[in-house]
Amino acid sequence: MLSVLDDMYRNQRRRMMNVQPEDGRILRLLAEAVGARNIVEIGTSNGYSGIWFCLALRTTNGRLTTHEVNAQRASLARENFKRAGVYHLIxxxxxxxxEEVTKLKEPIDILFLDADKPGYIDYLNKLLPLVRPGGLILAHNTANLGGGMQDYIEAVTTNPDLETKFIHKHDQGIGVTLKKR
Structure with missing residues (x-):
């Protein structure tokens, strides 16, 4: 799996808006730390972050549901999931x-937002009720306050049922939000 991730980073990142490798390691670590059995990702792209999650899901015996609006990126992700040997987890x-997230009914251990930034607040409003207490909401690109991110950041930092910290090791950043209750 790591060789597939390395190949994807070297050869596919220019056309994609993937997390950085160090962020991928953080995603895997957090998924394993909470014992994630159900991860929901919004914004599959080429599957890079999904494969990082699957490194943890093999240990936790969990599954990833990932959403992609672009058919070409979804096709590329499907190929990459198969190459990495994790397609059966996804x-x-x-x-x-x-629209699609309204069909979800199962409790969510980790919600990962990496899609249309103005839509983060809509995804949060629709899916927060499904995130279990002790579950995490992870949001990519929180270092950039433009493009609708301010509404999302205000929502996750002012809700008393949530605790949020930001990891900004580079120009993208990840917001890590714990649902306390």
């Missing part, structure tokens, strides 16, 4: 995640 949903 449900790839093609379509507008704003």
């Amino acid at each position: 449900t790839l949903v093609e379509g507008d995640a704003h």
Whole structure:
């Protein structure tokens, strides 16, 4: 799996908006730390972050449901999931995640947002009720306050049921939000 991630980073990142490798390691670490059995990702891209999650899901015996609106990226992700040997751990949903997430019913251990930044607040409002107490909401690109991120950041930092910290090791950043209750 690591060789596939390395190949994807070297050869596919220019056309994709993937997390940095150090962020991928953080995603894996957090998924393993909370014992994630159900991860929901909004914004599959080429599957890079999904494979990082699957490194943990092999240990936790969990699954990833990932949403991608772009058919070409979804196809590339499907190929990459197969190359990495993790396709059996993944449900790839093609379509507008704003509509598709309303079909989700199972408790979520980790929600990962890495799609349309103005849509983060909509995803949060729709999916927060499904995130279990002790679960995490991870948001990519929180270092950039433009493009609708301010509403999301205000929502996760002012809700008394949430605790949020930001990891900004580079120009993208990840927001890590714990649902306390």
